[in-house]
Amino acid sequence: MYVVLLAAAPCLPWALPEWPGHGPVRRRQAGLGPPLAPLNTVAPRSGKYRDREGRRRPVAPKGRQPGASGIHGSVKGGNRVTLGGGEFFAPSTRRDANNQDVSRRDKAGETRENKMTRLSKASIGAVCALILMAGPMGAAPSAAEIGKTVQDLAKRAKAEPMVRIAVTWRKTLRKALTKAFKKKYGLKIKVTRVRGLASRERILNEAIAGVVGYDLVNVSGELREQYIKTGIIIPVPWAKLYPKVNTVLISPRNYFIATGFSKYGIVYNPKLVAKDLVPKSWQDCLDPRWRGKFAVLTRPRAYTALWSGWGKEKSLAFHRALRANKPVWSRGQTATATKIAAGEQALGCGLGLHAVVNVIRRDPTADLAFAWPSEVPIQVGEGLALMKGAKSPNAAVLLAGFLASPEGESHYYIQGRSSPFVKGSVASKMIKKAGAKLIWGGWKWAGKREAEASRDIVRAWGFPKAKRR
Template identity: 25%
Template structure:
C-alpha cells in the first residue's frame, strides 16, 4: 500500500529537489492585471489543450470544459478529477518525479494554495475581472490564485424517510439515538470540502462532538458529492456533511431531499484556482484562468452548479437562498493547514476508517 503523503513530506521533497523546476520566489510583486487579448487566444490555440486538475464534481467540470471549448474552438479541456486531498498527494508525487502535467488547479481545500505558494509552484497571473471585482480576501495579494467558487457543507434529509418536523435542525441533533445507523458523511482524508468542514466543526464543537457522532453507526463515503446521492437514493435518511449545492440541485430536479442549515452555522468552503508555474500549456492555462473568472462565466457557473460567486457583478439565481441569509462558520485556511494531519489521524481512529 502506498504511504499517504503529508505536507511535511512535500516540504522535504521540495527541498531535496532544490526547487530547480520551481524557481518562483515565495514573495513576488503582484503582476499588472491583464485582459483576454487576441494574442493570448492565438498563443493558446497553438498549444491546443489545457489540463485542469479539479475536485469539482465531474459533470460540473465537463460542463465548464465544453463551454470553454465552444468559446475558444481548437482548445481542448482535459479534466483530471479527484478529491482535493488525493489531488494534493498526486501533485506532490508528480513534482517529485519531475512530471509536469497540471496547467490549472482548482481545490476545495484552500489551505493547499498556502503550501503551493510557499513552494513556489504557482505562477502569478491576475486578470482585470479579478483585480476589479474580487474583494482582497478572495484573491492572493501576489496574484498566485483567486477564489473561483464558494459553497457550504450542510445537513440534509430525505423527505420520504423523515418528516420536516422530525428533521434535525442542528449538528447537536445528529447525536440523538434515533439517527443511529441512518447517517451518511464524507471523509476528510479524501475530500477537501470535508477536511475544511471537519476543521470548522472541531473548532466550534470540539473533538468530543466528533467522538459522539462516530458512535452513531455512520455510513462513511469518500467525496462530498457522495452524501447527497446516498440521501436521494434513500440509502440513508440524513447526511451530516456533504456539499449543499448537490442537495439544492437534486431538489430542483424533483428528488426527495431537503437542505438544513444548522443553527450552529454551516461550514463554509472556498475553491481557489491557480496556474502552475510548470504548466505544459502556459498560454492556454492563462486563457482558461482569465475566462473562468469573467462575470459571464461566473454567472453561468453559479446558475448551473448552485454554488456562490464572489465576483461583485454576479447575481443570485431567483428562487435560491442567498448566502447572506445563512449563518456561516468562518473559514480559516491557515488553521486547516496546521491541523490537517491531526484531523486525518484522529478522524480515522474515531470512525475506524
C-alpha cells in the same frame, strides 16, 4: 527529460539493488559484467546443479524442471554443454572458490574478470555522474512571461497552445464554461476531470519530476502548502489584473484564486423525515431519534470548517456526542447522497450541496433534499493555481480570471459550487433566504491547522491513530 532517461539507461543496471532478479545477474546479462555459468548446468563429476553464480544447488525433485526459467542443462564430455536442446562449448578455465577465472592473473594478483569489472564500473560510473548532473538542470521547467493587463493576456494567449486545466467539473458544467470562455475570448479549453487527493498528489509528484501536464490546477486545501514549498506553482498578481474580483477569493500570497465553493449542511430523504422533523441545526444530528440512522463522512471537511468558528472545546464535545449517536460512517459525497435517496439512511450530517445537485441532475425524481443549518460551513471547492512550466500561462491566467468573475461564476450553480462571495450569485441568495451564518476559516486555515483539526476530530470519533513505521 525523456532524452535524459534514455541516455541514462546504461546506468540503471548498476543502480539496481541486490534483490533477486537484479544485481550482478542482470548486469552480466546486459553485458556489463563478467560472463556467468549457464543456468542449472551440471558440474562435471559433481552430480549437483550450479546456479548462475556457480554456487552448488541440490538436484530438483522428479517432475519439476530445475530453475525458474525451466531451462535444463547438462554436461557431456567435459565442457560440452546441452542447453534447451542445443549445444555449446564453455572455455576450459580454472576457477577459485568464488567461481572466478584464476588461470590468468596480472602482476598485482588481480584476475582478469575482476579487472574488467572494475574498469567497466569506473567508466560507466563517470558517464552516469555526468548524465545525472546535467539531467535535472535541463529538465527544470521555467516560468514564462505573463501579460500585464487582461488585453495583453488575451493577445499573448492566442499565440499559445490550447490551455490545459485539471478540475472537478462534470460534463454539464464543462460544456457551459468551455462555451462561455470561447465566446468571450475565442479560445478553447482542454479539461481533465480530477477527483480526491490522490489525483492532485500525482500532479504534484509529476511536476516535481519535471513533467508538467497542466497549465491550471485545482489544488486541494490539504496540499496547497506542499505545492508552494516545492516551487511547482507561481504567484500571479490577480488583484492587479482583475480589480473587480472580490479580494476574498485571492489567497494572501497570490498563489491561488477561488472559483467555486463547497457549502455543507444536512441532506435528508423526505420520505423518511417528516417536515416538522427536518434538522435546522447541527445539534439536531445528536437527536436520539436518528441513532444509527444517519450517515457521516469519514473525511470531515464540513467539520474542520466548523472548527474554525467553534473552537476546539465546543468541536470536540460535539464530535464525542456525535459518535455516541452511532452514525453510519461513509465515504464519498455523491455515493452517500445516493444511499440516502435509496432509503439506506434517513439523513446525512455534513454533506455538501453539490452532492445533492449531482444526484438530482442524474435522477430528478430522487428522494433527496438539502437543509440549511443555522451555521453553514464552507470550503474553497476550487482553488486554481498556475503551474510553473505551463505551456499556455497567459491563457491559463485569462481563464482563471474569467471563472472568478460574475460572468464565469454564474455557471457554477450547475454543479452546486456557486460562490457566496459573488454579489447576486445563486449561493448568496440561498444563504440569505435561509438566514444562515457563514463559517469559513479563510485561506490561512487550510493546510496545517485544518489537518490538525481533522486529526482531532477522527480521534474523537474513535478511529485508530496511525502508527509511524
